[in-house]
Amino acid sequence: MAFINLKDKVIQAKIVYYGPGRCGKTTNLEYIYDKCRLQVNSEMVTVKTQGDRTLFFDFFPFDMGKISGYDVKIQLYTVPGQVKYNSTRRLVLKGVDGVVFVADSAVERRNKNIISIRNLEENLTLYNKNIREIPLVIQYNKRDLAKQGIEILDVETLENDINAELKAPAFEASAVEGHNVILTLKKIIYYTMSSLEKQLKQEP
Amino acid sequence: MILGQKQLDKIHDTLTQNLIGSGVQSVMLIDTAGNVIASINNGTETIDLYSLAALAAANFGAMSCMARIVGEDEFSLLFHKGEKENIYFCKVNEELLLVNIFNNQISLGFLRLKMSKVVEELLELLTI
């Protein structure tokens, strides 16, 4: 759950990039970190294995500047995607306010996407959160693979597999090329902030 | 979680008096999601608060999981010793953690005493 400091007028919210191993979560964050230097006043923290796989998470705080008089800081995280790291994935999800689900467009990753979105649903349930209610944006990543002659899943198939029931906003993207990376981020920040606003209005 | 001016001022006071006043260089109250709730330092430290909070929350979470695996309910405190700087984590309640950075001039026993006082005061503050 986000933290709101009424004294210094600061809001901190947590957005997590989720998805199967190797789908491009870390690449998304690296792109944002590179392109938005002015909004990141911090080193990117990455807890990874020797082979460059995310072991725990990647993290940096993203400064949104002032929104209605509040300094808004978005804490961006990725999870480790590999199935065996479920316990660390759960830890990163703790207190999450918004999720970007990154799916891999490569044909042979189809099943991994499906397993991962189910795993997200399950892990959110542990924190009494509903995948249908939490701010969620879906990104169909690696669309550029088609240019290299690699077969990719068409968007209808991906939608059917992942988003048929959720009906979350979804974007085609290429994290290596930076295509729609910022758009995905903007969308999830927008949803997360609107949802926080709604929750605030409900509080006494 | 929302905290107002009064509560934050009181939190600030108790952390300053008990910990910074005792020679702790930097103290941070964070939640288990990694948000920074309050942070105070004695003016000599410049640290990357948000990164430290994210790592501290994760570290504490990982330790709690390990505790469960070995059959402990929890390890309520965590201590990392460095050559000059040490870090001390302490659980306040299910949601909150205290992170202290201090050097070798302070004894761990003394700090522990101060810390339990602070935890008591914080719990009182947060229930109002």
Ligand SMILES: Nc1nc2c(ncn2[C@@H]2O[C@H](COP(=O)(O)OP(=O)(O)O)[C@@H](O)[C@H]2O)c(=O)[nH]1
């Ligand atoms: N072709 C292509 N490769 C990508 C894209 N995004 C990530 N990759 C590659 O996929 C691999 C795994 O990416 P990474 O970001 O580490 O995945 P993570 O496990 O989800 O964090 C790396 O070799 C990336 O360069 C993309 O949009 N297109």
Ligand SMILES: [Mg+2]
């Ligand atoms: Mg990664």
